[in-house]
Amino acid sequence: MSNKKTKINFPPWGETPERERGLFVNNILKSYKDVAALKGISFEVQKNELFGLIGPDGAGKTTLMRILTTLLLPDSGHVTMDGADVVKNYKTIRKSIGYMPGRFSLYPDLSVEENLQFFATVFNTTVKKNYGLIKDIYSHIEPFKKRLAGRLSGGMKQKLALSCALIHKPKVLILDDPTTGVDAVSRREFWEMLKNLQKKDITIMVSTPYMDEASLCDRVALIQSGKIMDVDTPDAIVQKFGRKILAVKATETYRLINDLRGHHKAEAVYAFGQYIHFTAIDDDIEVTEMEQFLKNKNHQSIIVEEIVPGIEDVFMGLMKAPPSLP
Amino acid sequence: MKTILYILKKEFRQIFRNKTMLPMIIVVPLVQMLVLVFAANLNLRKIDVVVVDHDLSEASRQLVGKFDGIPFFNLKGANFSIESAEEKLEAGKAEMAMVIPPNFERKLIRENHSSLQLLINAIDGNSAQLIYAYSQAIISGFNKTLVADWKGIAEFSPPVSVDIAENYWFNKELDYKWYMAPGILAILVTVIGMFLSGMNLVREKEMGTIEQLNVTPIKKYQFILGKLIPFWVIALLDLALGLFIAKLAFNLPIVGSLWLLFGFAGLYLVSVLGLGLLISTLSNTQQQVMYVSFFFMMLFILMGGIFTPVESMPSWAQEVDRVNPIYYFMRIMRMVVLKGSGFFDLLEEFFSLLALGILFIGLAIWRYRKTA
Numbered sequence: 001m002s003n004k005k006t007k008i009n010f011p012p013w014g015e016t017p018e019r020e021r022g023l024f025v026n027n028i029l030k031s032y033k034d035v036a037a038l039k040g041i042s043f044e045v046q047k048n049e050l051f052g053l054i055g056p057d058g059a060g061k062t063t064l065m066r067i068l069t070t071l072l073l074p075d076s077g078h079v080t081m082d083g084a085d086v087v088k089n090y091k092t093i094r095k096s097i098g099y100m101p102g103r104f105s106l107y108p109d110l111s112v113e114e115n116l117q118f119f120a121t122v123f124n125t126t127v128k129k130n131y132g133l134i135k136d137i138y139s140h141i142e143p144f145k146k147r148l149a150g151r152l153s154g155g156m157k158q159k160l161a162l163s164c165a166l167i168h169k170p171k172v173l174i175l176d177d178p179t180t181g182v183d184a185v186s187r188r189e190f191w192e193m194l195k196n197l198q199k200k201d202i203t204i205m206v207s208t209p210y211m212d213e214a215s216l217c218d219r220v221a222l223i224q225s226g227k228i229m230d231v232d233t234p235d236a237i238v239q240k241f242g243r244k245i246l247a248v249k250a251t252e253t254y255r256l257i258n259d260l261r262g263h264h265k266a267e268a269v270y271a272f273g274q275y276i277h278f279t280a281i282d283d284d285i286e287v288t289e290m291e292q293f294l295k296n297k298n299h300q301s302i303i304v305e306e307i308v309p310g311i312e313d314v315f316m317g318l319m320k321a322p323p324s325l326p
Numbered sequence: 327m328k329t330i331l332y333i334l335k336k337e338f339r340q341i342f343r344n345k346t347m348l349p350m351i352i353v354v355p356l357v358q359m360l361v362l363v364f365a366a367n368l369n370l371r372k373i374d375v376v377v378v379d380h381d382l383s384e385a386s387r388q389l390v391g392k393f394d395g396i397p398f399f400n401l402k403g404a405n406f407s408i409e410s411a412e413e414k415l416e417a418g419k420a421e422m423a424m425v426i427p428p429n430f431e432r433k434l435i436r437e438n439h440s441s442l443q444l445l446i447n448a449i450d451g452n453s454a455q456l457i458y459a460y461s462q463a464i465i466s467g468f469n470k471t472l473v474a475d476w477k478g479i480a481e482f483s484p485p486v487s488v489d490i491a492e493n494y495w496f497n498k499e500l501d502y503k504w505y506m507a508p509g510i511l512a513i514l515v516t517v518i519g520m521f522l523s524g525m526n527l528v529r530e531k532e533m534g535t536i537e538q539l540n541v542t543p544i545k546k547y548q549f550i551l552g553k554l555i556p557f558w559v560i561a562l563l564d565l566a567l568g569l570f571i572a573k574l575a576f577n578l579p580i581v582g583s584l585w586l587l588f589g590f591a592g593l594y595l596v597s598v599l600g601l602g603l604l605i606s607t608l609s610n611t612q613q614q615v616m617y618v619s620f621f622f623m624m625l626f627i628l629m630g631g632i633f634t635p636v637e638s639m640p641s642w643a644q645e646v647d648r649v650n651p652i653y654y655f656m657r658i659m660r661m662v663v664l665k666g667s668g669f670f671d672l673l674e675e676f677f678s679l680l681a682l683g684i685l686f687i688g689l690a691i692w693r694y695r696k697t698a
Contacts, residue, residue, distance in 0.1 A: 071537065071540055097541065103534045103537075104534070105535045105537050106538065107336075110336065110339065114336070114339065122542045164538075
């Protein structure tokens with residue numbers, strides 16, 4: 001799998017002609033009054049790539065998504081999709097993108113079927129024509145097609161929204177926080193659906209605050225406070241990070257965190273589920289050393305192990321360091 | 327075209343599924359015609375009068391008898407003290423007190439001249455004036471008979487006087503309901519056009535569906551037409567329903583052409599829908615739409631002359647009414663329904679409404695582009 005990913009690694013600027021690129025974002029700036037939401041965003045998304053925009057709430061993901069979907073004008077910079085500019089050729093863009101906003105935004109007082117039909121008609125097409133594309137997704141909710149969309153469960157709403165976003169066979173699918181408020185099983189299902197769609201000649205850009213979803217993307221951009229911190233495959237991002245991380249566990253979690261933060265070599269201490277991830281200044285720490293330290297502090301059932309950093313660790317690490325742009 | 331038709335289909339579906347909108351569309355005209363028209367009645371009935379007769383003469387009794395003989399006045403006992411009569415006025419048990427001083431008759435005979443006092447509750451200035459006018463008519467009638475009786479002029483040569491033969495045009499029986507009904511129908515059309523359309527449009531913002539719509543190739547005009555046409559149709563249907571009820575309930579005469587009436591209503595609705603649209607582009611929630619449209623509705627309705635004739639307003643208010651669509655429509659309703667005016671009698675109203683319609687719709691579309 002990692003083989004395939006390295007192949008997608010994006011070429012230097014200008015090597016591919018613009019129209020062959022899926023999505024090309026160049027130096028986007030956007031401010032709301034005196035708050036700068038996006039401070040110069042640039043990246044590329046390859047055709048038929050599953051690209052993740054990962055960042056905490058308030059990082060500027062939705063603003064960027066709204067610019068990509070022609071809903072918002074950037075203060076400066078350019079975005080092209082399949083060679084069409086999102087500002088100048090917004091009409092073309094609107095025909096060729098599918099957008100699923102973060103908030104459920106279908107008509108709750110129309111039935112599942114009526115919603116789908118409405119969006120098909122609005123895009124000058126019919127449900128029948130593109131049924132093949134949405135079949136895998138829509139078939140889950142088809143038994144409830146007479147039900148009003150407002151009465152669907154969260155997972156079903158999401159599937160309906162995805163169906164509606166796909167009904168006109170878009171070239172680019174843009175999903176803003178699609179898995180927020182959806183249970184773990186539905187989330188997994190949803191990502192499988194995205195993987196399948198990718199095979200059907202659709203470029204997918206998805207934003208999410210969940211870092212565990214990052215590893216499911218072909219490539220990700222890490223965004224924070226309106227700046228891109230890194231763009232690469234999830235594996236490469238982790239490899240580049242190259243820090244040593246200790247996962248620590250003991251019975252008294254709260255005291256453990258405080259003691260770890262008090263450690264004279266501590267650079268970053270974060271709770272990840274049951275474990276505390278510890279990063280030392282200059283990675284100058286050994287497992288045995290840590291075990292001894294905790295024993296001295298009278299902790300019980302101590303577990304200390306060195307782990308391969310996950311994307312979350314990378315993100316935490318990058319967030320701490322002032323974002324430096326290449 | 328197919329898109330617009332489908333949008334319309336969707337809008338009607340949503341309206342008929344809406345649990346507040348549908349009852350409003352059906353119940354409002356019923357209530358307005360059957361309750362409001364009867365309630366908003368300025369006709370006076372049964373004025374309670376207290377008489378304080380200090381004279382107790384033949385003349386004073388004759389005068390009191392005249393008041394008693396008119397069904398409009400209800401004599402509520404006699405008193406001998408002005409104070410107790412005033413108390414009744416203060417307690418709201420009487421609308422008028424008539425005080426006849428002692429020596430009323432003697433003065434009449436000796437000095438050919440006498441006076442009495444009327445105390446009228448004037449909290450409602452309109453009815454106070456009416457009461458005064460009625461009383462004056464009675465007293466002057468009494469004066470005439472006095473002259474005839476006492477000066478000994480024979481019945482066969484009646485006193486010289488000018489007879490007034492009234493003929494109330496366009497509303498022969500001065501039926502207040504006939505005057506109110508067209509005005510209230512104008513309000514009905516306005517409510518549907520301004521409130522409902524504005525609220526419906528802003529609902530898309532509230533639900534977030536506008537986000538989804540804005541990335542579709544739907545054109546602005548398709549969306550706006552899809553939003554406005556349903557309420558244009560519903561308002562006209564409601565007008566028809568209201569007229570039908572008025573005809574059944576109190577036989578409202580519809581003298582003029584119905585085609586003309588509905589044509590004007592259609593034109594009027596353009597400006598009202600435009601205003602509703604404008605308000606909804608400036609608002610983010612249905613509540614805001616409610617408040618803002620309520621403000622405009624109150625202003626327009628009260629200035630539009632539903633209860634008080636615009637001609638008696640100060641001249642600046644009359645100038646303001648030039649941009650008040652309800653003012654024109656209320657005039658049109660009354661003139662077509664009661665008077666049977668034709669199109670060429672209403673040219674000024676036609677062009678004014680046309681101009682206002684273009685103005686409001688234009689403003690709304692301009693604003694809509696900017697925010698979307």
